[in-house]
Amino acid sequence: MALISLSRRLRRTPFSDGVEAAGVKGYTVYNRMRLPTVFRSIEEDYRHLKNAVQVWDVSCERQVELRGPDAARLMQMLTPRDLRNMVPGQCFYVPIVDETGGMLNDPVAVKLAEDRWWISIADSDLLLWVKGIAFGYRLDVLVTEPDVSPLAIQGPKSDDLMARVFGDKVRDVRFFRFGWFEFMGRNLVIARSGYSKQGGFEIYVEGSDIGMPLWNALMEAGKDLDVHAGCPNLIERIEGGLLSYGNDMTEDNTPHECGLGRFCNTNTAIGCVGRDALLRVAKEGPVKQIRPVEIHGSPVPPCGDLWPVMDGNLHVGNISSAAWSPDFNTNVAIGMIRMTHWNVGTEVDVITPEGIRPASVFEAFWQ
Amino acid sequence: MALISLSRRLRRTPFSDGVEAAGVKGYTVYNRMRLPTVFRSIEEDYRHLKNAVQVWDVSCERQVELRGPDAARLMQMLTPRDLRNMVPGQCFYVPIVDETGGMLNDPVAVKLAEDRWWISIADSDLLLWVKGIAFGYRLDVLVTEPDVSPLAIQGPKSDDLMARVFGDKVRDVRFFRFGWFEFMGRNLVIARSGYSKQGGFEIYVEGSDIGMPLWNALMEAGKDLDVHAGCPNLIERIEGGLLSYGNDMTEDNTPHECGLGRFCNTNTAIGCVGRDALLRVAKEGPVKQIRPVEIHGSPVPPCGDLWPVMDGNLHVGNISSAAWSPDFNTNVAIGMIRMTHWNVGTEVDVITPEGIRPASVFEAFWQ
Structure with a gap:
């Protein structure tokens, strides 16, 4: 290590x-x-995330701000997802592709206004x-990285914690929608979203100066809810297929x-960079695709690089993320598998740094 | 930690x-x-770098390849340095700026051919x-990240080590020039360059498959030269003003x-993005600038964020890199200092995480 x-x-x-004081x-x-990865242990953080509520420093989800008369046009140029029916107050998960259709990022677009x-x-x-x-x-658009740092509140007790700091109205925010809420005289965007399947919110903290006051207010308000500093959890996010x-x-x-x-409307996303390149694959479908994979046997080592997925001597895919799941009592994994082997139940071998392991393509993520 | x-x-x-086997x-x-930062200790690596020869995995210096009839035009659009007199076989240090003149990167441009x-x-x-x-x-240009990973050979015995693997002709490569040399049947670009002041080369290893064979060949050839795995050294690079x-x-x-x-020819770099924004600053000069700063007293702690530079209550700059130098018996540092305080010998205070420290603007980097 x-x-x-x-x-x-x-x-x-x-x-x-706050992260350092919490013992990252x-x-x-x-x-x-x-970006923190572990506070107590990955397993202990995982158990706590599923039972209580955590405050996550996900400032690293930086914002690219588009502002000006051409903002909406530019936004549609960036993604094959059709944005015409998106209204202010909505968040859209948007694949971003280059001129060849290759993924440059998979962000969440937040529509603040038609021109922002x-x-x-x-x-x-x-x-x-x-x-x-x-x-x-x-x-005619200004493109900047503003002083906005997301703070995620995740876990089953997220609504209770957030209501104590922002009032009960925050409970009404729907999934992938956002509202404006006040803290220390500032209006903050709060969305029901986050990189876990346990529910929760992301607070777009505008202005670094209120970062620690907000962190402390949440920790103070959530003491009896067993609030704790946390972070995206490797096991939980693989289980959930994130x-x-x-x-x-x-x-x-x-x-x-x-x-x-399903996030690509390649025919109607007029002006999207990479549209021409994607039209054919949209019609024919890909020859390899992401799949949940169950790796049998004892816990696998940390996955620090691609692990080849084999059928005998045939290289049929790669595992990119893997972890032992205490709740499902198996190794959960994410792999890119060729269509010849991507059907549910297909038996394959995975070459890990600690030897070859039997595995099978699973029916769905484990959430 | x-x-x-x-x-x-x-x-x-x-x-x-190789890096892992060497005990990073x-x-x-x-x-x-x-990117490795330490093998034995930062001080031990530093001493060894100045006395022997090291092999550095600087694959993270990724290449952006421009290829096609518009490659040269695009290259000149990226930088305010005038590239008209650059010939194939040369390397140029080129500031890259955005439309506002802000630095996006400070890479080395390698001219392989007029169109590459x-x-x-x-x-x-x-x-x-x-x-x-x-x-x-x-x-009309293809822009890609090719499978090219630089391996740096740095230290006073670099020429001897390189000659053993690539032949004596490698000694003739001049500073910031490159030649083509053969290894395992491949032609590789080798430049006299690198992120230290101890002299040496950068091998642009094209093809990941020959990475470890080359690493091993260098380690084997340099045994009696006390070759060792190394990495850019924090102390040495601050001393040298890199x-x-x-x-x-x-x-x-x-x-x-x-x-x-001195790397900006803003008037003649026609077509450079950001040229208009830079013309005025090129004429008037900046109001703050990088300076070597000596921080007095005992060794400072690791510099993990900007340290404010103060004159009483006046914020006159920031330290961005600092380390204790065994050779110069002082803390060497790099700071961005306002023009009111950037003259040699100006006494200032630096706010470190371990308290306020007296410091002074130094005359030149310590190399």
Whole structure:
């Protein structure tokens, strides 16, 4: 196990003081920013997430802000998802593709107004792509990274905790919708969303200065709810089939390979960069696709790179994420599997760093 | 001290097996890839780098390849440095700026041919900016990240080690020039360059499959030269004034603030994005600039974020990198200092996490 060497380049967040005080034990780096990975242990954090409520520093979900008369046009250029019926107050999960249809990011678009959007990004400098497109097309739009850092509240007691700090009206926010709520005189976007299947909210904290006051208010208000600092949990997110850009998909993959075809309206998303490239795959379907995979036997080691999926000597796919699930008493995994082997129940072998393991394509994610 | 949680998203390199076998103790993440930070200890690695020869896995210096009839035009659009007199076989350090003149990266451009360039990047997804510009301007150029991973050979015995593997002709390669050399039947670009002041080379290893064979060949050939796995060394690079993008500068800074005005030919770099924005700062000069700073007293703690530089209650700058230098018996640091306080010898205070420390603006970097 190696240490992480921290420097300014791996950016601190408005909540780093709270994260450190809570005894963070491990980090990853996401959008050149610190993202905690474990507080007590991955298993203990997992159990607690499913039973109580956690506060997550997900500042690394940076925002790309589009502002100006061409904001909506630019937003539609970025994604094959048709955005015409999206209204302010909604969040859309939007695959972002390049001119070849390769995934550049899988963010959540937040429509603040017709001429103002946030793109809450996964791990790539999407800002540079959006700025490049806006500049190249001479669009009348300002593209920036604002001082907005999401703080996620996740777990079954999220509604109770949030109501204590923001009032009961926050309970009425519907899934992938957002409302405006006041804290310390600021109006904050709060969406019912988050990178777990346990329910909860994401607070788009605008202004770093109120980061720690909000963190402390939530911790104070949730004492009897057993609130604890947490973070996206490896086991829980694999169980729930929550994909991770950079892990389960890269710029090599089309949205269809990632199982995101339902978020693509390639025919009607007029102006989308990469539309031509995607039309054929939208019609024919991909030749490999993301699948839940069960790896049999004892707990697998940490998955730090692709693990080949084999049928004898035939390379039929790769595992990109895997972990032992205490609740399902098996190894849960996410893999990209060729169509010859992607049917439910197909038996395959997985080459792990600790040897070959039998595995099978599972029927659905485990949530 | 926290651990790093490794996953596919923090990419392995063609040399990771060698790095791990050499007992790497710490990592940072650079271009979403693993970059070692320490093997024995930072001080021991530092001493060894200055006396012997090291092999560095700097695969994280990813390449952006431009290929096609518009490659040279696109390259000039990216930087205010005039590239007209650059010939194939040369490397140029090129500030890359956005439309506002803010630094997006500070890579080395490698001119392979008139219609084929590599940009060897610092830590940001420059690929996305270049692709966006190329697409927006409908340029006739292919922009990709090829399977090229730099391996640096650094230290006073670099020439001897390289000659044993690539022949004596490698000694003739001049600074920031490159030649083509053969290994296992492949032609590889080898430049006299690298992120230290101890001299050496960077091998642009094309094809991941020859990564470990080359690593092993160098280790085997250099046994009696005390060759060792190494990495960019925090102390040595601050002593030498080697800036780090993301640490010592960000997109908020112009090249002139970073002391890179000598690499800007803003008047003649026709077509450069951001030229208009830079013309005024090129004429008037910046109001703050990078300076070497000596922080007095005992060794400072690790610098994980900006440290304010103060004159009484006046905030006059920030330290972005700092370390104790055994050779110069002082704390060496890099700061961005306002013009009112940037003259040599100016006394200031630095607010470190362990208290306020007297410091002074130094005359030159310590190399």
